[in-house]
Each structure stands twice: as structure tokens, then as C-alpha cells.
Amino acid sequence: MSSISADSVQCRPPPVFSKEQIKQIRTTVLSLIRDMVTAPDFIPSSVGPIIDACATSLPAAEFTALLQESNITGHTPLYWAVVNNRPEALSAFLKFIATYTYNSLDDLRLACMATSNHAWFTSLKLTTTPRYRKGLGLNRSLGYPRDKIQVYHEGNLQNQFTSKIQIMMFQKRMRVTQEIYVELIAQGRIWCLLFYMGVDTKWRVSFGLAKDSLPARPKALLKIEAQNEQSQDLQINFEPKEDYLLAPEGYTNSSIHTCESLSASLDDVLMFNDAIYTDSDGALHANLEVTLL
Known part of the structure; x- marks a missing residue:
């Protein structure tokens, strides 16, 4: 050496x-x-x-x-x-x-x-940022297994990636903590999904970038999988409006227009006890497909 x-x-x-x-x-x-x-x-x-x-x-x-x-x-x-x-x-x-x-x-x-x-x-358990540490005590008390998040890059398309997401005990955690935050790394950025209770007491989901990530213009599709053959997957689209880039909270650059997150309302059925979008263990399964424009 x-x-x-x-x-x-x-x-x-x-x-x-x-x-x-x-x-x-x-x-x-x-x-x-x-x-x-x-x-x-x-x-x-x-x-x-x-x-x-x-x-x-x-x-x-x-x-x-x-x-x-x-x-x-x-x-x-x-x-x-x-x-x-x-x-x-x-x-x-x-x-x-x-x-x-x-x-x-x-x-x-x-x-x-x-x-x-x-x-x-x-593997290093870096997926919880200080901003969301307030919920760690409650989450530990719930005793749920770690969420499973995998990232895939298909073929030679450098501007696309897919993530398979399994959020454990989804309904229980949402009712107790009122927010679930997950992160994944792709394209040299940390992407995040936040499931939370909106001011209208409806569950919502936002898509964004974590601290220190470079701005990007993504077109994303979040598919929440139905757990029976009779129902269709929930599909939620995220895309910044024209001439805007998605950027981390607090990012400043006077030469570009930015937004800190893209949000959407979730279907009310996700809140029901007999929800068709969680499996027998209460886990929610989703796919996130992202293309950088």
C-alpha cells in the first residue's frame, strides 16, 4: 500500500x-x-x-x-x-x-x-433522512419488516429506470404515523416518494428529489398493484409543468424554474380495511417507472 x-x-x-x-x-x-x-x-x-x-x-x-x-x-x-x-x-x-x-x-x-x-x-440503511426521523420511534414500535425497494435499468436506455417497491404494513403505518417516506437511487440522484395525510384528511403521495440531487425533468408513472384479478392497478402520473424542473427542497437557481415535488391524491379505497391494493400481510406493492426528458 x-x-x-x-x-x-x-x-x-x-x-x-x-x-x-x-x-x-x-x-x-x-x-x-x-x-x-x-x-x-x-x-x-x-x-x-x-x-x-x-x-x-x-x-x-x-x-x-x-x-x-x-x-x-x-x-x-x-x-x-x-x-x-x-x-x-x-x-x-x-x-x-x-x-x-x-x-x-x-x-x-x-x-x-x-x-x-x-x-x-x-444495505447500509441510509434511506431515512434526518427530516423524517420524527417518525422513527413510532415506526420501530410498530415492529414492521424493512420495506423492499429494488432498482432496474433496462437495456441501453440511460434515461430510464424502474423501481419495484414493497411497503410493509402500509395501512397501519399510515394510520399511526400519517406518513411513509421511501427513497431510492438512480441516475446519480436520490428520488423519494412520500405517502402522507393531506389537509383534506385524504391520503396523498408526492414524488421528489432528496437533498444534494441535481434537478431533473422526469416523467414518472406510479402503478399500485391490485391484489385480485377483478380489479385494475391504480396509476398515478407525475410530470413537471412545461419549462419547470424537479429540484430538491431549498435548491435555488435564478436561471431555471423549479418545483420541489409533484403530488397527487390516492384512491380512497386504499384507506378501507378490505382494500384490494394490499396483500394478506398488509403490504402495498408498486412499480415506479421514470423517464428523464
Whole structure:
């Protein structure tokens, strides 16, 4: 990897550190981690021994903090592990992180968006943004399984993608939390669907872009699947009006017209106990088809 190796750090630190000792060890550890996520001659099999040496050379809290600080060209080691496709390093880092800081969460979301890596975005559980954390306690209390969201790119059409979405315990969650927020990554952006209670006490759904995504002009079709052969799928179309682009909340650019979301009312039948659009487990199945114009 470089002239620095795992032997450069002490596997067992002395009982008392001076500030200068901590600074020197921290610098060496950061150099090792930087090589691990950015060096072109990276050797995956070296991750384990080096991480073990680094972790035992600093207090646990100090090492965990180092992994989540923007200390490598303005980003965290976690970010570069995703961007440079270093799954071994990322897996090793995450063993020392019980909870993401806001900084590392945002950085990981940026990394997955930059690489259009929906699989890692999902496996790393990055699909809940701080704005919607208010509902996490209620959602955990409901004890539902994680929603299932998959993204597909068909053929050579670079401006199209499809997402299969399965929202667990849809009606129960809507009645208790009054909103369900899901995200997916495609075309270098984070797209979001928000199911919520409107001011008219009707259920609605909005389609938009999450923070840091580039504006886009999508034409989208959300199909909510009927669970019996006698009924038709619900179809909801989303498209910005002419000369407008869909943009994240707070995005500003005086040279273009933007809108923050596209919304539509849901069929009242979705609120009924015997709804034909949820399966026997209460899950709602939908397909989202998007074309960038």
C-alpha cells in the first residue's frame, strides 16, 4: 500500500497518552486508512490486520470519531470506501460504528448517489433522512419488516429506470404515523416518494428529489398493484409543468424554474380495511417507472 504499514502503529498503547503521542498515532492511523480507501495498489487481504492494529492504537471513541470525520480531501473514509468500491474496508470500518453521525450519514448518502449504488444505499440503511426521523420511534414500535425497494435499468436506455417497491404494513403505518417516506437511487440522484395525510384528511403521495440531487425533468408513472384479478392497478402520473424542473427542497437557481415535488391524491379505497391494493400481510406493492426528458 505505502511505506507506512500496520507495524507503524502500536498494538497496545501505553496507559497514559500525552497530547503529542495521540497526535502522532492519529496521523499514522489516518495515513493507513487513507491508503486503504484511495491507494491504487490496495490489497484487500491487508484490511484485517491493519484495521486491528489501528483500532488498538487509539481509544475506541477516538478511532470511531476518526472514521466519521471529513479528514480525506473533504470527505470521510466511509465516503471513499464507497466511491472507490472498497467493500472490505467499508465492512471493517462499520464494525466500529454503532450509530452514524449526521456528517457520516450525509457523506455516505452522497457517495452512494455519486456512484448510483442503490444496493449499498439500502444495505447500509441510509434511506431515512434526518427530516423524517420524527417518525422513527413510532415506526420501530410498530415492529414492521424493512420495506423492499429494488432498482432496474433496462437495456441501453440511460434515461430510464424502474423501481419495484414493497411497503410493509402500509395501512397501519399510515394510520399511526400519517406518513411513509421511501427513497431510492438512480441516475446519480436520490428520488423519494412520500405517502402522507393531506389537509383534506385524504391520503396523498408526492414524488421528489432528496437533498444534494441535481434537478431533473422526469416523467414518472406510479402503478399500485391490485391484489385480485377483478380489479385494475391504480396509476398515478407525475410530470413537471412545461419549462419547470424537479429540484430538491431549498435548491435555488435564478436561471431555471423549479418545483420541489409533484403530488397527487390516492384512491380512497386504499384507506378501507378490505382494500384490494394490499396483500394478506398488509403490504402495498408498486412499480415506479421514470423517464428523464
